[in-house]
Amino acid sequence: MAEVPAIEGGKPIREKPITVKPPVDLDEVIEVLSVIRDGALSMLRGSRVKMFEEEFARFIGVKHVIAVSSGTAALHVALKAMGVGPGDEVIVPPFTFVATATAVLHSNAVPVFADIDRETLNIDPASVEERVTERTKVIIPVHLCGLPAEMDEIMKIAKAHGLKVLEDAAQAIGAEYRGVKVGAIGDAGAFSFYQSKNITTGGEGGAITTNDDDLAEKARLIRHHGEPRWYHYILLGYNYRMTEMQAAFGLAQLRKVDKLNERRREIAKIYHEELSKVDCLILPHEPDHVRHAWHIYNVLLDLDKVRVSRDKFVEAVRRENVPISVAYPTVLYLEPLFREKIGHGRGCPWSCPFYGRNIEYKRGLCPNAEWVSERVFTLTTMPSLTDEEALDIARAVVKVAKYYMR
Template sequence: MPELIPVFDLKSEINIIYDEVLESIQEVLKSGQFIMGEQVAAFEKEVADYLGVRHAIGVNSGTDALIIGLRSVGIGKGDEVITTPFTFFATVEAIHQIGAVPKFVDIENCTFNIDSRKIEEAITSKTKAILPVHLFGHAAEMRTIMDLAKAYDLKVVEDTAQAFGGEYHGQKLGTIGDVGCFSFFPTKNLGAYGDGGLIVTNDDNVAEIARKLRVHGGKNKYNNEMFGYNSRLDEIQAAILRIKLRYVQSWNEKRRKVAKIYSERLKEISNLVLPMEKGGIKHVYHQYTVRIVNGNRDNIYEQLLARHVQTMIYYPLPVHHLPVYRAQNIDLNLPVAESISKQVLSLPIWPHIEDKQVEYVCNTLQSLLS
């Protein structure tokens, strides 16, 4: 039996780029410039070029990217924002933080993303935006979402925290709507070694507002035009992200190869539903998330851990069932999200996971589910 196989492991990545990272940190230290300096400016230019957008604005977290992104397109108090109930809480928390109101739409059971066919019936006179999440690295159905946004004059803010480098019909995720929001939490496909986030847009006005909001609401430090935030991507994280940006394409391809092995090895298990990749979509497998459909998910999780395989449950509760909503006594009928949350299990995946580790995970899961 091997040592514990974690659900994610940074050690091999760090070994590969250790010297480059160390040199870049030393350069920042020697410069004496730690906030909004040359590294941030260079990273913003490089990541904008990679994504194919006019503007990239570094901020201090993915959560702040969502908050500032929503405000930058004019979303505010009382506005309804249509989004998914099956996501990390930060997606919905950002909506609340600006005084807007989340309007939940159920999800697809095949991709775990918002069901675009159900969005239109949720639109009211108060609806001002749609906030799709490209969950686990698979794109939401952006063509339908953008058509609805155009028809009803809505803004689209993409939560791309888990899908850096993913594509929808040849276009990078995060660049399709009015604003794209990214997280650089260390476990992400492009992750910093600390917190960090990014806002991208092709709209000059939106970019200008976002840049003001990240530094207390003004172009000039002593000429504040609005109430903003202290939300800056720091120089050391930007320097590290510049290095990792050069690797992210190949590392995403390695994730896809791991996913292909899982899908081939596990496809014959009858009570296991594997993640899918719709046509025209490039899934970047931030997570490889299966569904265990026999009602035995929690037991399988424990049995795998006992056999030295760590898995994760993303997410054990849909957002509308979290305590913060339970206290508000909100009664919502979102059956797919509620069912999926009892079935999902994310298997170990990272670019440098070893073949023997993947084989062991597959063999162990097969033996438990056969």
């Protein structure tokens, strides 16, 4: 007889919920305190942001890093530095965090959604190729959950059509594709240091990586008001600067990034071993030619083998007092922002006279992404989890899966 889940009146796996916190210790406190003591809080006054950029460039293996206030800002700055603007299309996956696509809208360009692969959950190069038009300027592959997208094929398509590639590496700090760190493969990479990411710059932060001198120079200008010298403006810029405290925090995190990534890998292994015990779950795997960053552990619930919806399954696991979430419950193009073309208002950027095409966002556009979004659930690999906590999370999933299996 299967054990009864808490949601059906049984006893939960844990008495109290597990709290998930980023791994922060005295190192970060000391770094941040030293900034406060020095009194240079903005990157315009201090040296920590520059140091963080140099260290992160060394870690990724690129010539330039431009630190910014968030991953969303990194995507926006990179697209603008690539010259994306009115009338352009950018190819993105629909199964990702919204910022991958809103950065395109922020740049007054039109996001075109290409389907994903059901196994890797990453953008499918064959679908990318199908979506290229004379308006396409950039492809944004997302290294989802920390698993690198198929970069060889994407770079080949980009080269054949004269397109730029912006890697959305927000979830893939330290991941490698054929021995090269992601963010060093395309024309540029965009990273996020939000508090859940593999390293954080104190809650929020981001960076652009590139080997292109020209792109780097433009990105620096766009980050800071398009101002090459005081009170002189040569292009439309923003205030997307990272603070000195963020950079100081990030420097402490960067010193232990390999250790933190190793811990995420160990937690993924614990999940893998436990969850392999039931056959209604489709587990992520790491192909030989990549190194996964295990930012999160996404599992697919095989709906043919259970007598419960994904949402009820997730609620049942949550009631066992363990953390679980869904990344992502919808495909982006079915959200009102896209489907109803809300954008900037008045139909912009789709109605822009420079665009002149009619694009529709409707169900069926990316069938694999829709299929995945109905089945996926997400387990945290936060390095601060103990082995016992990770085991309890996995046991809760297995307990609920066994109970609802057909």
